[in-house]
Amino acid sequence: MRLRRPARVRVVVAGAAPLLAAGVLAGCSLGGPDPDDAARTLAAGLSKGDVTSVPTTGDGTRNQADLERVVGDVGGTQRVRVTSVEEDDGVTTAELRHRWTIGGASWTYDTAATLVEQDGAWRVRWESSVVAPVEEGETLGVRTTPAERGDVLGADDAVLVTARPVVRVGIDKTDVDPDAAGTSAERLA
Secondary structure, X not given: OOXXXXXXXXXXXXXXXXXXXXXXXXXXXXXXXXXXXXXXXXXXXXXXXXXXXXXXXXXXXXXXXXXXXXHOEOOOEEEEEEEEEEEEOOEEEEEEEEEEEEOOEEEEEEEEEEEEEEOOEEEEEOOHHHOOOOOOOXXXXXXXXXXXXXXXXXXXXXXXXXXXXXXXXXXXXXXXXXXXXXXXXXXXX
């Protein structure tokens, strides 16, 4: 024998599921602003080289001038991504990974940005160290430095050619009488 549930129980259960789902979703969005959004906006601004619209505790125009001062001489392209956003002991920190591509080479470094909640929104506490691992007033630049000449090695790593001082000995024909040039060369040899 099968027992049937009353129809109204099914209606109540069916009607409760959407309400429960709506309540869960509403609860997720009631938590306030998300610091991850501010961190991603910072990473995007640094990647574009324009931080004027990044929400900070300072002035966007001054922050842009600071960015240009720190990395203006680097050239190439930069890509910045957020590697983590963590809260520890009341301080929220966004970790950023910067990757520069300059010519055919790339250079990677990490920085950290402190995020603060202010006026109902998360903002970056702007410092030069958000841009690059520099102290206040320092800048980055790119310079090509030629490598020192290496030794030419032979069998068993025997040095065949090495960098050493070279002394040239010769006769400057402009300072010698043309008739005496041959004799002078023989005497020098």
